[in-house]
Amino acid sequence: MDHPGCVWILSSLLLYFSAGWLPAQTQAQQTNYTRPVFLCGGELVSDSGFVGSEDFPSSYKPKSKCTWRITVPEGNVVMLTFRVMDIEADSLCRYDYLDAYNGHSNMVQKLGRFCGTFRPGALISTSNTMMLEMVSDEETQGRGFVAYFSGVTADSNEQQCGGKITKSQGEITTPNWPENKYPPGTSCSWLITVEPDMVILVTFDKFLLEADTYCRFDYVAFFNGGERDDSRLIGKYCGDRAPEPLVSNSNVLLVQFVSDLSVTSDGFLASYTAIPRGTTFDSAPRLQRPVAMTTTTRPPTTTTTTTTSTTTTLKPRVQKPTRPRVRVTPGKRPVNPLCAKACKRQGTIKTSYCASEFVLTGKVTALTPGPRGTMHISVTLIQTYKTGRLSITEGEARTVKLVAQCKKCPLLRKGTDYILMGGVDEDGRGTLSHGAFTALYKPPHHKLLMNVKKQPC
Template structure:
């Protein structure tokens, strides 16, 4: 018995010694700071523990002159939201008034982010509610040419030009890269973008590798024109104003041929749609009238906020579109809806439903208490086809 006790005590001492050693080796992450050097590690306050609420942390990274900053997220776990409105990490090229390279939340890790100069700014914001383990990222200094074929992106200001994935056309684009092209035209012009060749890892929701195009100078889902993947070139894209941001991201798994695209500046009066304006529509009408919506679809994401559910729906079929804003990538269509009340039917991610509601003047689908949600089954198809031809 004494021998067993001695062995147990010795094992306990060894275990506690190892725990103490590990705790001493683990770095302590604080909220923000000025960081210099060729490489380093940045983490949210308290990582890997839960990050604190109501926090704003800013890290300013500076590497030697003549080099760029390459940032890679090793782990990310922040409150998930389609638009990253509550808890998020922003990454900027430069320290003051720099271009935002991206806003991130949830658990999806972006590819490597590259600054245009020797400075990068990281800002993490959290609200009062849901939290996670935060993030862990590493940065390093590199000469632009040291990244070889993986270096891409930049600011494009000539009246016309091209942009392409790394390695094009000799071989597939590499895994784990992010490219951002910021196109700036004179203030009285808009931008037209066409893809000559396009082959990006296919996924129904373009979750892994994709091209996203935004109006303006930063990555902002509210200004996103489209998100594209697969092997069908997107239709020509026209900016609303004089700036456009094109982002290409590849994850760490499958790759494909990539793409080459071309842009050119157009006079502002150039039509941004192939559909001619209706002569019967009064000139004073600038916004469509809200209407009824009837669709079937699969719930991709569902986030509860203030008693309502904000959901992204992959559309199976549209029976009454009304003014519903629909995004399309290849043959895949998706839309966003809000289930407005606690007493409305609950919806679950991954399941198929019939949604009958309304679309407001901004194109948002809304499901109110007097509207209709139910599980969708193939046998419902005939009844829905009848409704398609009936006026509401």
């Protein structure tokens, strides 16, 4: 979900820096006459300032981990607004990413994990501290990020949205509710605390956020706990289906709403109330037995739910799943039905070229098993002949990430050069179907592929 204005923003920001219009210097960034030098982490203690990835606007370093701790004056909260975001894109931000925490530790609530080139909305802490942690792997790098932090008063935080709540019951709404749609580029954090012997029940009356399979763009997320390491994700929701009622496992609940800079919608109205620990009630959600991530992808509804290994003494009534049951022989895992077929390459170079969205040659640099018998593949490009919507990462070497629908077919080996043809998913990632056209690549094949490229399909 790239934004066309990103290049303009980057150029404007560099002009801003070069003009010398810089805030007070912090310990983690030093000015060299008119241009700041961003370092790998540091302590930023100031009313306001800029924070950025190491060596920005040059590419950040591979295999690095940088931590910045931001502190604004007492009585304020931290507001962080992103000016540039260019971190290796991945739908789940698994490779390179920037984490933001609601305090000076990764043991407190995570305000979000970010990657790609779309800029998140403003992040707001519930105290005068925030921590950023950026991690990169050994492969693809981008320019990184630049953000502006400032201390704002609790009153201005509440006017934006969010804040600390200690009432036993109340409502949570998106900004502008119900008169208008919520604005783009917004982040709200509510920290709800009730009596120690109570837990918090949340129910939704209205719900309509931008839909996305992984709820990456606009979403509301709920976290258990307060300032300790029990602050774990309960659920992350988007789309047009209201989440089922949910319950915290303690007397503290963090609610975070984020919207990006593009599509907006009506928003949500949620009610919360404190209930005695151990209460049994009929409308409780599926929180008694923890499960792994479950994603509902029925367009346009998208609801992603994650629960943790911490449970409460509540005994909700749980509806049986309606999806078909898969019989599994004891001791064996379910088999990817595609992998049960014989692995046979389909088509010729000419027919496959015309039927494919991308055609390229490259060296396989990494093979990582994925969910449900799939395989994630990293490729360093030699040559592209057809790219379509395929996302290509530029750097010292041009790279792409592909996913094979069956890890056994096509059979690829790390460190080997191949001709690869396939499709492209909605995230710009290449896909290799079972039996997709692949072949070992030798330099003489380049002339053959160029001839095929020139022929009409």
